[in-house]
Amino acid sequence: MNPIPLLSRVVFSRYFTSGLVSATGVLALGLLGYAAGGMQMAVLLGTGALTICFADNPAPMRVKAFELLFSTFGSALCFLLVWASVGHPWVELLLVPLLGFGAGLVSLWGKRALALSFSLLFITVITLGVPPAPNLHTLLLGVALFVLGGLLFTAYALALGRILQSRTKQQALAEVLDALAAYMRWQSQFYARQMAEDEAYGRAAVLQGAVNDALQSARDLVLREGRKPSDALWTRMLLESLDLFEAQLAAQTDSALLRSQFEGTEVLDTLQAGTLQTADALSALALAMLHSRRNEARPLDATRWARAEQQASTLTRSNTAELAHARSALASLLNTQREIDALVATLQTTYAARDGGALPSLPDLRPFVSTWRYDPRQIRAHLRWGSPIFRHAVRLGLALLCGLVVARSLFVHQAHDYWILLTIAVILRPNYGVTRQRLKDRLLGTLLGCLFTAVLLDLHLGLPALLAALFLALTFARTFVTTNYRFTAMAASVLSLLLARLLEGDVRFLVDQRLIDTFIGATLAWGFSYVLPRWEYQDVPRQLSSLMQAQRDYALAVLEAQQQDEGAFRIARKRLFDALASMTGLYSRMLEEPVAKRRALRELARLITHSYLLAAHLASMRVLRARRTRRLSPEAIETLIAPTRAWVLQQLGLKAAPTLVAMPVPLRANPVPGSITPEADTTPDPLLRRLNLIGVEAALVGQIDQRVVRDLHLPGEAGNSD
Numbered sequence: 001m002n003p004i005p006l007l008s009r010v011v012f013s014r015y016f017t018s019g020l021v022s023a024t025g026v027l028a029l030g031l032l033g034y035a036a037g038g039m040q041m042a043v044l045l046g047t048g049a050l051t052i053c054f055a056d057n058p059a060p061m062r063v064k065a066f067e068l069l070f071s072t073f074g075s076a077l078c079f080l081l082v083w084a085s086v087g088h089p090w091v092e093l094l095l096v097p098l099l100g101f102g103a104g105l106v107s108l109w110g111k112r113a114l115a116l117s118f119s120l121l122f123i124t125v126i127t128l129g130v131p132p133a134p135n136l137h138t139l140l141l142g143v144a145l146f147v148l149g150g151l152l153f154t155a156y157a158l159a160l161g162r163i164l165q166s167r168t169k170q171q172a173l174a175e176v177l178d179a180l181a182a183y184m185r186w187q188s189q190f191y192a193r194q195m196a197e198d199e200a201y202g203r204a205a206v207l208q209g210a211v212n213d214a215l216q217s218a219r220d221l222v223l224r225e226g227r228k229p230s231d232a233l234w235t236r237m238l239l240e241s242l243d244l245f246e247a248q249l250a251a252q253t254d255s256a257l258l259r260s261q262f263e264g265t266e267v268l269d270t271l272q273a274g275t276l277q278t279a280d281a282l283s284a285l286a287l288a289m290l291h292s293r294r295n296e297a298r299p300l301d302a303t304r305w306a307r308a309e310q311q312a313s314t315l316t317r318s319n320t321a322e323l324a325h326a327r328s329a330l331a332s333l334l335n336t337q338r339e340i341d342a343l344v345a346t347l348q349t350t351y352a353a354r355d356g357g358a359l360p361s362l363p364d365l366r367p368f369v370s371t372w373r374y375d376p377r378q379i380r381a382h383l384r385w386g387s388p389i390f391r392h393a394v395r396l397g398l399a400l401l402c403g404l405v406v407a408r409s410l411f412v413h414q415a416h417d418y419w420i421l422l423t424i425a426v427i428l429r430p431n432y433g434v435t436r437q438r439l440k441d442r443l444l445g446t447l448l449g450c451l452f453t454a455v456l457l458d459l460h461l462g463l464p465a466l467l468a469a470l471f472l473a474l475t476f477a478r479t480f481v482t483t484n485y486r487f488t489a490m491a492a493s494v495l496s497l498l499l500a501r502l503l504e505g506d507v508r509f510l511v512d513q514r515l516i517d518t519f520i521g522a523t524l525a526w527g528f529s530y531v532l533p534r535w536e537y538q539d540v541p542r543q544l545s546s547l548m549q550a551q552r553d554y555a556l557a558v559l560e561a562q563q564q565d566e567g568a569f570r571i572a573r574k575r576l577f578d579a580l581a582s583m584t585g586l587y588s589r590m591l592e593e594p595v596a597k598r599r600a601l602r603e604l605a606r607l608i609t610h611s612y613l614l615a616a617h618l619a620s621m622r623v624l625r626a627r628r629t630r631r632l633s634p635e636a637i638e639t640l641i642a643p644t645r646a647w648v649l650q651q652l653g654l655k656a657a658p659t660l661v662a663m664p665v666p667l668r669a670n671p672v673p674g675s676i677t678p679e680a681d682t683t684p685d686p687l688l689r690r691l692n693l694i695g696v697e698a699a700l701v702g703q704i705d706q707r708v709v710r711d712l713h714l715p716g717e718a719g720n721s722d
Helices: 003-011 014-053 061-085 089-109 111-129 136-163 165-192 197-222 229-251 255-261 266-291 304-313 320-352 377-382 388-410 419-427 432-458 463-479 485-504 509-528 536-559 566-590 601-628 634-651 686-711
Strands: none
Touching (some): 014 463, 061 111, 061 136, 089 111, 089 377, 089 388, 136 165, 165 197, 165 229, 165 266, 197 566, 229 566, 255 266, 255 320, 266 304, 266 320, 304 320, 320 686, 388 419, 419 432, 419 509, 432 485, 432 509, 432 566, 463 485, 536 566, 536 634, 601 686, 634 686
């Protein structure tokens, strides 16, 4: 693999841009403070900016302003209280867990609020290492300078956020295209080599989940505050990307059948090469968007799918019925691939028109945007023992209390004993699985960061080189905080040790202390992750209900009598993708939990796999139906589809659906060659075949749903057995 495009994708990503913005603001305010009032002012202004920069994430201006101001004044209050308590151990023992509990409650507002929570925890913890304020005037002046640093950084971040708003949307869309390209690249590999079914569909679910995550992130950025022509173009590209993902799902439906029938022939080679060409075109477009340059990729070869069709037509088999069945599936796939090509070409054309033109017409997009609302009244709903957020807040407060006791007992004369508490703060999360992954990343990242810093300290860097190293460390710490925390942990260790070198002189002995403190903090965090835990299986019933409802709504949108309301269909599709992403995330986190706490693990994996397959069949059905409307009347199509619609709703658990004994289209438990046996000289009808497969998948999803509910009540190992 060529490392240059990979490095380019990191450097030009919105995450690196965010890291660069944060590091520039913190360094600039630190230098400003040093020029205005010496090192003490530099530390206070820089600390205010550093604390607030954790909450600086892409968002609409009003949301961003609220988050930054909340972090500024909330962190200032924590700073004031903790600094005033320094030198009073019993007050610290009472105050630190209370502030930890409050910071834990902040996470009730969702993923974005985790950054706000960490800002409060960060300043609470590092202030424990500050010498006591000699008098009230010094205390208040220090807090005022901290607030000034936070407000100046807020103004700077909002100004740059406004300037970079369109660029951020463009970067988010490039991430979507890269995720779509990775999924299509997997589809090409599926034709090239044999894979076990569990491995193949398990990997597909991971890549589909990555696409869903990228789409959700892009929706929340692109569909808000669109005032420029370029914003409308990014919106159009996002909608086209959603259509492309649906088409990619449709292209996956018959992969196993085609591979079994065309194994060892040129057909599979042509499909593999053609699909890879499409993936490369998407990757090239994504890279062009990241670089804000023209897309110079060649147009897709429209003849490659005709070659596959020609190669299939020359084949002979002893079982002509199965071959006819495979040729019908291939014809359907090739039509879908041509539609994918058309969508890629549309994306390229839309991007080429980014420098001008009128606003394209767009549907009402408000239902597609996630709700970001910080309502204080929500706190009351979580002040109960059964709330996972309340339990997390209690767990976090107790862990910080224990960490403080250990730190003050073992390291009486160590100024950086707060590193133990900082390790606890960054590792503990509401979910055990995320906590465990953070623990591993923190340990390995800290080890690598300390080794790297030890080498840097031996080089005896001058002040300019030291400042440059601090700048790069902060940049990379912010860049990977949500994408690869291991690199963030590594950069954070470099940053903290080099800051100590800048402020305290020779600190090589702190390298060992950092490792020891991190190990102690990680051990405490691991132990407290078992205190008042919320295991993933406890959330399965709610997620399962949402997923089944989303599948019913999507099936209704595809199989409704008259397909006229495109907006309703898009909303149903969006909700299905979100529900699948949530269930995939739950399954991934459950894999990190103790074996005894994993319930219905294998059935959940099957549920995710077959839910994606059902979505793929429905997406393919929508394409086939659109083609068939040119030849059949709406009444004729409704006659074909109505029984399948009723069957699917019944299998997916809609109580109001009519009870059916069987469908007019015969169902088979395993629709592979031989399960549908038309006459030797008859080509299977693609529409009827797709209806059959939809019915089969709906029945499987319904059965697996019942087994998941059953296995949730079994012990971990029993619930995971075949």
